[in-house]
Amino acid sequence: MAMSQDEVFAKVKDVLVDALGVDEDEVTLSAKLSADLGAESIDYLDIVFRLEKAFNIKIQQGELMPESVLNDPKYVQDGKVTDAGMAELKNRIPFADLTAFEASRKVTDFSNIFTVDTIVKFVQKKLG
Amino acid sequence: MRWIWIDRILELEKGRRCVALKNVTLAEDVLHDHFPATAHRPATPVMPNTLIIEGFAQTAGILVGHANDFKEKVILAKIGKAVFTAPCRPGHTLRFTAGIERLDASGASTSGIVERLDPGQPALPAVPLAKIEMMFSHIDRNMSGLDFPDFNFVFTSQFMDLLKQSGFAVPASEVRPAPNLGP
Numbered sequence: 526m527a528m529s530q531d532e533v534f535a536k537v538k539d540v541l542v543d544a545l546g547v548d549e550d551e552v553t554l555s556a557k558l559s560a561d562l563g564a565e566s567i568d569y570l571d572i573v574f575r576l577e578k579a580f581n582i583k584i585q586q587g588e589l590m591p592e593s594v595l596n597d598p599k600y601v602q603d604g605k606v607t608d609a610g611m612a613e614l615k616n617r618i619p620f621a622d623l624t625a626f627e628a629s630r631k632v633t634d635f636s637n638i639f640t641v642d643t644i645v646k647f648v649q650k651k652l653g
Numbered sequence: 654m655r656w657i658w659i660d661r662i663l664e665l666e667k668g669r670r671c672v673a674l675k676n677v678t679l680a681e682d683v684l685h686d687h688f689p690a691t692a693h694r695p696a697t698p699v700m701p702n703t704l705i706i707e708g709f710a711q712t713a714g715i716l717v718g719h720a721n722d723f724k725e726k727v728i729l730a731k732i733g734k735a736v737f738t739a740p741c742r743p744g745h746t747l748r749f750t751a752g753i754e755r756l757d758a759s760g761a762s763t764s765g766i767v768e769r770l771d772p773g774q775p776a777l778p779a780v781p782l783a784k785i786e787m788m789f790s791h792i793d794r795n796m797s798g799l800d801f802p803d804f805n806f807v808f809t810s811q812f813m814d815l816l817k818q819s820g821f822a823v824p825a826s827e828v829r830p831a832p833n834l835g836p
Contacts, residue, residue, distance in 0.1 A: 544733070567730040567760070571788055574755040574762045586758050 528652060533580075534645050540575040541641065544568055552641055559636040572644070582651045589647055590639075591617045595632050605630040620646040657811055658708035659749065662715070662819035668753055671716035675708050675747040684743060700741040702783070705767055706732060709785045713751035713763040715812060717789045720756055722824045723808045725791040730760065733786035739769060741782060746770040748779060760790040 528536075538552045545562050558564040564572070569590045577584055587593050594600050594617060600610030611630070614623060621638050664672040677684075677700050684698035710729045718727045741747055751765035764786040768779035813823045 567788055567790055570759050570790070571731060571733065571762065574788075577755065 528649075530645060530649065533648050533652070534641075536579050537576070537641065537644050537648060540572060540579050541644075544571045544575050554640065554642040554645065556641050557637055558639040558641070558644070562641075564636075564639075569639075576644070576648060580648055580652065582648070584651070587617070589618075589644075595635060601632055604632050606632065606635075618647075620650050656707070657711070657815060658704060659711050659815070662712075662816060662821060663748075665716070665719060665816075665819075665821050668716075668720040668756060670750070670752045671712050671719075672751075673708070673712040673715075673749045675749070677741055677743055677745050677747060679743040698743055700745075700747070702735070702737050705737070705741065705747065705783060706735050706785060706787075708747060709749050709751060709765065709767055709783075710787060711812075712749040713753075713765065713787060714789060714807070715816070716751050716753060717756065717761040717763065718808050720753065720761070721791075722826070723805060723813075724826075726793055726805055726807045727761075727789045728792050728807065729787060730790040731788040733762075733788065735783060735785045735787075737783045739780050739782045741769050744771075744773060746772055747782070754786075758791065759794055760788060762786070762788050 534554065538549060541547065541552050541558075541562065542549055545558075545564055545568060547562050551562060556562055558568075558572075573584050573589055576582065576589075591614060594610060594613050595606070597610075600607055600613055606614065606626075611623070611627065614621075621643050623638060626634060626638050659673040659675050661674045662671065663674060664670060679685075679698060683701060683704065685696070687699060687701050688694075688697045690696040714727050714729065718725065746769070748768045748770055749765065750768070751763050754762040754764055756762075764784075766781060767783040767785065769782045770779050771777055816823050
């Protein structure tokens with residue numbers, strides 16, 4: 526039977542508490558991983574590894590955090606994501622809400638799209 | 654030079670597990686500062702937990718590097734957990750046992766234990782001393798835009814010598830002269 530959103534959220538919360546050393550009550554659906562919970566780049570790899578274990582899923586490199594898009598001059602110019610880059614991001618991470626990012630498109634703002642809710646949606650999509 | 658905080662590798666199972674030993678001795682300056690005598694207390698030399706973490710990191714780092722034949726520059730990126738339950742004094746031996754939880758192109762997640770052996774009482778069982786979890790990054794794959802030297806400055810000839818002295822094969826590609834670092 527498919528897991529409910531609440532069940533996925535509870536497990537994601539455990540993963541984030543372990544990976545980021547934050548308190549449970551800090552892990553709300555709207556909390557941003559980097560800005561609110563202090564996640565750094567290596568933490569995203571840690572989170573991916575822990576999600577794989579917690580949900581018994583396999584996550585390919587770049588599936589959650591599409592670094593290759595953000596490092597590709599074809600998709601990024603002058604520190605901002607191009608139209609082609611935005612299209613690629615929408616294709617690569619359909620589980621993420623890119624509405625707010627669309628306004629600035631600055632690579633330095635990209636991590637803001639990762640909220641706890643983004644992770645929950647990502648896992649739900651992986652679980653099918 | 655750099656500090657090598659393990660003396661011998663006992664086991665090295667590719668991509669799975671590495672076990673290493675470190676003898677702790679009063680010849681190491683750091684023990685005299687950790688902790689010196691005061692007016693109220695005699696000298697209390699104990700191995701600093703930070704350096705025990707370094708020894709574990711070297712054990713786990715060799716394991717992660719060996720998994721890809723030392724092609725990757727493996728850098729300690731995160732200490733997820735390090736819980737200590739006993740001290741280690743001069744005359745003791747530390748045994749580091751590290752395992753790979755997950756390895757991919759970006760890096761690796763490792764975990765393991767540190768135990769304390771007492772060569773003065775070899776019949777005694779090993780004392781659990783610490784549980785550690787740490788992550789390593791393959792930096793050439795995670796720091797695009799930054800240039801690193803071509804030679805593998807992580808796994809120096811000192812580490813390769815340690816492997817050889819412990820009886821393990823060193824990949825032919827890693828047998829090389831010391832790098833020329835310029836004037």
